[in-house]
Amino acid sequence: MSGGSLLALVALPALGGAGLLGRGAARARTGHAPARDRTASGIALATASLSVALGILVSAGRPVLTWSFIPGGAFALGVDGLTALLLPGVLAVALLVLVAAAVERTEPAARFHGLMLLFVAAVAVTLTATSLPALLLGWELMGAASWSLIGFRWRDPERTSAGVAAFVTTRTADLGLYLAAGAAAAGSASDHLGLGLEALPDLSSPWRQVVAVGVVVAALGKAAQLPFSVWLSKAMLGPSPVSALLHSAAMVAMGGYLLLRVEPLLAATPAVASAAAWTGAVTTVVLGVVAMAQQDLKQLLAASTSAQLGFVVLAAGVGDAAGGTEHLLGHAGTKALLFLVAGLWLTALGTKQLEAMAGAARWWRAVGVLFTLAALTLAGLPPLGLWVTKDHVLAAAAERSGWLYGVALIGAVLSAGYAAVALRAAWRGPERRPTDRPGWDSEEPGDRHVPRAAVLPLAVLAGGALAPVALLVPAASDAVDALLGVTGAATPGAAEMALSAALAVTAFGLVLRRVPRPVPGAVRWFDLDRAAAVLxxxxxxxxxxxxxxxxxxxxxxxxxxxxxxxxxxxxxxxxxxxxxxxxxxxxxxxxxxxxxxxxxxxxxxxxxxxxxxxxxxxxxxxxxxxxxx
Structure with missing residues (x-):
């Protein structure tokens, strides 16, 4: 397959997004913007569907596209096993989120769908980049599009400030990628290696170490890991479909993906790899405690996203690219479903506070059942998908360090705890929806309606969340390892899986009965924003x-x-x-x-x-x- 298919994969959503933005701007200038722009939604869905088809084709054909514009610094895109596994999944999640956004009638549709498609194009560049110049382009476009989407409702100063805070925080971490690019250019000039990602482990010292540190810092910022986690809390003021894409399968996930992509570089720099692994493990615990304390559903999901990405970062640090990739995919479908349901309930009730929305799963049963399935998966309960993927990562951590395994195991137990907090609130209300309740319409006017059409994309996402269950079959696990070119991957034993399952079930049951008192400071994300302000x-x-x-x-x-x-x-x-x-x-x-x-x-x-x-x-x-x- 020629490189033209890769170019089409990137150009299709980019041109579609640019066209929708131009359409929205023209209609706004002339005052002819309709209350609901069905054409814009249709164009976006058609473009996203074609992108999914192209993603499947390029994943099967493995094309390569190279454009040399400076000596040793080619702009290169390509598809290997890791990209072939992630690209169709990420594009499919994007399509389902756009379907849900169309059903939810996110307005103005042209601007919203245009920005989402531009973001998808940036993610496609990031996923297929095989050189630092290409990676930097995708990384930059992704950050710019995320700023526009988080501050989408720009007339609200609080929302635009949240977008700026998220953008500035991630941009600060992004300086690490520029440091890495500069060090790689300096090192490759003497070693004649070029700026391809596959050449980074072969750089001489100290350039190799500098590149590794820069890449890890940039990845930690995008993945909302400590100490950058608090930007994700601010980003929750964006529209719920934005959270469902950016903070499940796209931008936050790209931080974890980058570390999985450069895992050979981390293996060549053991000290940096160890620092990344410990950062991921500690994030699973600290942000798990934060998630347990939240009374806002989207804040709970945001903190849990940082915690779950901690397992991906941990996997990259300990050399478990297969386990990290599997967990990244399973988490993408799970968290996208949870964020979309949170958005539907926010639109219906005008609040996302757990106390005010208690019982929402009873009032809209189909959505509540799907939310329950995703929450149980997030909890890591057997035999659901994230129980399997987490145990793969835990097994790899145990081979590296008993202490590392212990910290990560605590993070896994906390996963069951914060999932139980969300599920308990969703079901413990009255069987019949009251006509009014304190707290409703406190954040936006609610319409007391959840569209039936929203169930379809949620059900498909639920299927994606369950997909990692297939890894219990050795043949499926071996196929993933072969696709990624992994040999000798750590495999959890029966005793390890039984231990993690028992702990998760116990924690889940205890929290369902009674939510523990929050750790002081956890509700405020341990004042990480104040610490950042001071430091x-x-x-x-x-x-x-x-x-x-x-x-x-x-x-x-x-x-x-x-x-x-x-x-x-x-x-x-x-x-x-x-x-x-x-x-x-x-x-x-x-x-x-x-x-x-x-x-x-x-x-x-x-x-x-x-x-x-x-x-x-x-x-x-x-x-x-x-x-x-």
Missing amino acids: VVTPVETLAARADRLDRALDRAVAGTARATTTVAAAAARLDVSGVDGAVRAVAGSVRAAGRATLRPQSGLVHQYLGAAAVVLAVGAVLLVVVRP
Whole structure:
């Protein structure tokens, strides 16, 4: 298969998104924007469907596209086993989210669907990038599109501020990728390796270590891992379909994906790999505790997303690319379903507070059942998908370090706890929906309606969430390993799986009976935003203010120097004009006058010369008489 199919995969959603944005802008200028733009939704769904088909084709054909624009720095896209496994899944989740958004009537449709398609194009570039220039392009476009989507309702200052906070936080971490690109360029110049991702493990020291550190920092920022996690809390002010895509299968997942992609680089830098593994393990625990404390459903899901991505980061750090990939895929379908249901209930009730929405699963049974299935999967209960994938990661962690395994196991137990918190609230309300309840319509006007058409995309996502159950069959697990080119992957034993299952079931049951008192500070995400303000924002602002004062002082000094120079130059000009030029003109005048005077005696008449000679002789005779001693 030619590289043109890869180009089409990227160009199709990009052009579709740009066209929808232009359509929305034109209608807004003319005042003809309809209350519901069915055409925009249809175009977006058709484009996303074709993208899924193209994703399947390129995953089967494994094309490569290379464009060399600088020596050793080609823009390269390609499909290997990891991309072939993830690309169709991510595109399918995007399609289902767009279907749910169309059913939910997210408006204005042209702008929303246009931005979503541009985001899908950026994710496609990121997933297929095989060189640092291509990766940087996808990474940058993904960040810009996410900022637009999180702050989609731009008339609300709080929402736009949330988009800015998320963007600035992730952009700060993205500096690591630029550091990595610079170090890779410096190292490849001496080693003649180029900027391909596959060449990074072969860089010489210290370039290899610098690249690894930069990549890990950038990935941790996108994956909302510690210490960058709090941006995900801010991002929950975006529309629920945005959360369902960006914070399940797309942007947050791309942080984990990047580490899985460069796992050979991590293997070549053991210290960096160990730091990444421990960061992932600690994030599963800390953000699990945060999720347990939340009373806002989307905040609970956001914290759980960071915690679940911690398992993916842990897997990359311990060299378990297969387990990390499986968990990434299983989590994508599960969390997209949960976020979409949270959005449906928010639209219906006007709130996402657990106390106010208690019983929502009873009032809309079909949606409630699907939410329950996803929550049980998130809890890691046997025999559901994430129980299988988590145990693969735990087995790999156990081979590396008993302490690492212990911390990750605590994170797995907490998964059961926060899933139980969400499920308990969804079902413990009255059988019949009341006409009103305190807290309803507190965040937005609710319409008390959940569309039946929303059940279809949710059901398909539920199937994707259950797909990892197939890994219990050795043949399916071996097929995934073969696709990823993995040999000797860690496999959990029966005792390990039984232990994790028993702990998850126990924790789930205990929390269903009674939610424990939250850990102090966990509701506020342990004030990570304040810590960032104290440790980063305030020092940077102080430094910027001092730099500004220094810059202003330098400006004043430069301006003063310029004024003094101008004054000196003016004085010099006056001296030159009135003094030097005047003296030169006076000398020249005197010379001309002397010249004219010397011309007068030169008349050419002999008798005048004789008369002059007589006068001179007479004067000489008089002088001789006078001065003679």
